[in-house]
Amino acid sequence: MKARLRFVKLGEMQYIGHLDLMRYFQKLFRRSGLDMSYSKGFNPHQIMSFASPLGVGLTSIGEYLDISLESLGEYTVNEWIDIINAHSNGLVLVTEFIIIPEDTKPSMSLLSAASYRISFDDKKSAEDVEEFFDRSETIIYIKETKKSKIEIDLKKEIPVLSADYGVFENTLSKICIINNRDYEKKYIDTENKNCIYMLCKAGSVLNIKPEMLFDVYGKTMEYQIMRLDMFSGENNYVSMSVG
Amino acid sequence: MDRKLALERNILMSVEKPARYIGNEINMVKKDLNDIDIRFCMCFPDVYEIGMSHLGIQILYDMFNKRDDTYCERVYSPWKDLDEIMRRENIPLFALESQQPVKDFDFLGITLQYEMCYTNVLQVLDLSQIPLFADDRGNDDPIVIGGGPCSYNPEPLAEFFDIFYIGEGETVYDELLDLYKDMRNKDYDRHEFLRKAAMIEGLYVPSLYNVEYDENGLISSFEPVYEELPHKIRKQVATDLSEYYPKNPLVPYIKVTQDRAVLEIMRGCIRGCRFCQAGMIYRPLRERDADYLKSLAKDMLASTGYEEISLSSLSSSDCSCIKEMVYYLIDEFSDKKVNISLPSLRIDAFSLDVMSKVQDIRKSSLTFAPEAGSQRMRDVINKGLTEEIILDGAMDAFKSGWNRVKLYFMLGLPTETYDDIEDIAKLAESIAEEYYTIPKEERNGKVNIVVSTSLFVPKPFTPFQWVSMNKAEEFTDKKGFLMSKIKEQLNQKSIKYNCHDSEVSVLEGVFARGDRRCGKVLYSAYKNGCIFDSWSEFFDAGKWDKAFLENDIDPLFYTARERSTDEILPWDFIDIGVTKEFLIREYENAKKAVVTPNCREKCSGCGASSYLKGGCRF
Structure with missing residues (x-):
């Protein structure tokens, strides 16, 4: 059976890279006693895939992990959440555990957008970035690959950006089906004025990262990025935790 | 839950593998410092991935933390990138658990697993802002203890350590910690504590022993400075091995050597x-x-x-x-x-x-360690392995589907001749020929043989502790000779040859059998910038040569000189x-x-x- 897990990655876990996080989950599931499915062959590994790797230095309250299970054993998914978290380090915590149909596409291929919160040292930086975003007609980011240079207009690729959480949530709710479990209210101070919030288009072809905006903006600033959630669907985005 | 990390985010983001410095691994012990009398920091003086792979520290970490009055934490050598930042910004080295400075601990225990980590010992002391020389330390500095295999000849490090623990850690640490706790509660005096500690069996306090040398530079006497002190330090042995073993060892976040x-x-x-x-x-x-x-x-x-x-x-x-x-x-x-x-x-x-x-047979290789190519040489080193056993073992393995073989040898063994070395090439060839006696349709492709040679370094407390070690030039000649002999073999294309660096081995030879005077060389080398000497990308033979010259010490006195069996050896005061x-x-x-x-x-x-x-x- 297949399952989709939502999890948070907090605090100093930001220094743990994607591959190490994968290894962390493998050991976590083994400690928890979850009956994972393994690939065949001489070096069997647990079958798991992440919706989108999270870079070093980023925290998140909206990560998704697809796993394959042999069975749930004697526990319910909610009981498994508690068991897994009891075996974790308090900074990587599973918050949702949903059994999904066998034919569900991997979350990685469904991903179409992700929301972020960027916190700065002061209120002014947040307002400056918002002002820069609002006033620019186009924001051209040049993505260099080994073979080519692609111009990306971030204005089109970042559908929502605001320094005010209320405004952000409101705008988001018009174009997205958002998760109603109030992760933000639980894990972050939404009254903090030193932040901006944004929704970036995402996916395997073109993945927009918040850093791209600061790259174009040009001023060197200290900031910390937290991913808030991930979405699927075109035009009308649906939080991966809904559905 | 919210620990404050010792390093700011911008520093952690600028160094390679920041996870080396954050601690909080699964099974990390957490204790409230208010309930603690003794803070012990365990150190492996190499990079985190190496240090975290060491079993001894895991055993002692578990053992110390079983004591309610003691909190044992860990520290490893910061990698070069962080080392430079810490020096520049004057950040004291910190323990992973509490993220607090090592200099505030009661004890710093450093495991000495190989000689080439000695400059890293000085790095750890230096970055911790603890005086490098034991004589310069005061009541508020941690007691610096060395242990592990290299402490069986601790003399080159004598000036940098307060105590060496000779033998297995499971036996007398409780006694030492109890003594410390007792004395800390009264008018604590570091010297008095060390003098009492030196009475505990297995503990060697180098500052309480005097060494004298004769006109040839040989040790003429080795005596304790107080009458009550033992002349011989008895190695500690755990007779009951079911007392301490970590049921819940630390699990690092990043991939370490022993994962x-x-x-x-x-x-x-x-x-x-x-x-x-x-x-x-x-x-x-x-x-x-x-x-x-x-x-x-x-x-x-x-x-x-x-x-x-x-x-x-x-x-x-x-x-x-x-x-x-x-x-x-x-x-x-x-x-x-x-x-x-x-x-x-x-x-x-x-x-x-x-x-x-x-x-997976197709992916794995078999390892043989004949250590020497000829039967005569294997008899000299008492390696009870015959060519027949090796060839039979290889044949059995080939028939089961293996086609990769690793062979480990040593060059520079006592009494070695060039014929013995040539036999290494011949042995590799015989194994290859053995493989090709299997009918083609039953073989699993080509055979793949890797010959590795390390360079023999005589070590204390072995029957070879008196022998002359080869010089760097001799090693280089022998490596070249072996390479040329391998090239002469019929199946030379199936045989790959790897070898160790001569200069590193010679340096290892100096410190393995060195005396107290070698400490000066170590200090100079560190001051010249030597660090992470076991990493070929950092090892700098030129800086070491300079350090020997500056102190007028001839490395050949320690390596190439054959000792007489009645000479007083620097480690003779230890009873193993x-x-x-x-x-x-x-x-x-x-x-x-x-x-x-x-x-x-x-x-x-x-x-x-x-x-x-x-x-x-x-």
Whole structure:
């Protein structure tokens, strides 16, 4: 059976890279006693895939992990959440555990957008970035690959950006089906004025990262990025935790 | 839950692998500092991935933290990138658990696993802002203790340590910590504490012993400065190996060298290879009980989530419970997808059967350690392995589908001739030819043989502690000669040759058998910028040459000079149980190429049985 897990990655876990996080989950599931499915062959590994790797230095309250299970054993998914978290380090915590149909596409291929919160040292930086975003007609980011240079207009690729959480949530709710479990209210101070919030288009072809905006903006600033959630669907985005 | 990290985010984001410095790994011990009397920081003076792979620290970490009054934390050498930042910004080195400065601890225990980490010892002290020389430390500085195999000749490090713990950590640390706690509660005086500590069996306080030299630079006397102090320091041996073992070892976030659960099945070795220090200093042989090991394996895998478990010892095939343990692990855990790794297993029918069950034959290689190419040379070093055993083992393996073989040898062994070296190439060729006797349709492609040579470094407490070590030029010649002989073989295309660096080995030779005067060289080398000497990308022979010149010390005095058996050796004040008479006897046997039977075949009266009531049991 297949399952989709939502999890948070907090605090100093930001220094743990994607591959190490994968290894962390493998050991976590083994400690928890979850009956994972393994690939065949001489070096069997647990079958798991992440919706989108999270870079070093980023925290998140909206990560998704697809796993394959042999069975749930004697526990319910909610009981498994508690068991897994009891075996974790308090900074990587599973918050949702949903059994999904066998034919569900991997979350990685469904991903179409992700929301972020960027916190700065002061209120002014947040307002400056918002002002820069609002006033620019186009924001051209040049993505260099080994073979080519692609111009990306971030204005089109970042559908929502605001320094005010209320405004952000409101705008988001018009174009997205958002998760109603109030992760933000639980894990972050939404009254903090030193932040901006944004929704970036995402996916395997073109993945927009918040850093791209600061790259174009040009001023060197200290900031910390937290991913808030991930979405699927075109035009009308649906939080991966809904559905 | 919110620990404040010692390093700011911008620093962590600017260094390679920041996870080396954040701690909080699974099974990390957390304690409230308000309930703690003694803060002990355990250090492995190399990078995190190496240090975290070391079993000894895991055992001691568990042991210390069983005491309610003690909090044992860890520190490793910051990698070069962070080292530079910490010096520039004057950030004191910190322990991973509390993220607090090491200089505020009561004890700093440094494990000394290889000589080439010595400059890193100074790095750790320096970055911790602890005076490098023990004489310069005051009541508020931590007590710096050294332990591990290199402390069997601690003299080159004598000036930098307050205490050396000689032997296995499980025995007298409680006594030391109790003494410290008692004295800390009164008018604490560092010198008084060290003087009392020096009365505990197994503890050596170098500042309380004086060394004098004669006109030839040889040691003329080695005496304690107070009458009550022991003249000999007795190695500590844990006689009960079921007392301490970590059921819940630390699980690092990043991939480390030993990325698996490690089960130490026995200590000591029955073989008596004459070049091997471990084979002597870990005597007498003690095996762990199979039922105890099984329950440990279960607990460790459950608490860590590791997907691999390794059975560790100096020579696992000699462990009486090895078959029982291996088949238990296969039966119990293979459906749970747990890999079993078996280093130091001799190639025979049993090991081939096990390996074919736990490994992918096509991807794995077989390892033989003949250590020498000719039978004469193998007899000199008492390596009881014949060409026949090697070829038969290889043939069995080839028939089971293996086609990769690794061969380990040493160059520069005592009495070695160029004929002995040529035999290394011939042995590799014989193995290749053995492979091609198998009909083509039954073979698994081409055979692939890797010959590796390390360079022989004579070590204290071995029958070769008196011999002359080869010079760098001799090693270089021998490596070149072996390479040319391999090239002459019929199957030379199937044989690859790797070798160690001559200069590093020679330096290792200086510190292995060095005396107190070598400390100055170490200090100069560190001041010249030497650090991470065991990493070829950082090793700088030129800086070391300069350090020897600055101190007017000739490295050849320590390496190439053959000692007489009545010379006072720098480490003679240590009693490891194995007697000097036995070592001399073995040295004589080596010169005559006479083999000594292993402990199970016949007791040779080495002296180590004095540790066990009723003697060794086999």
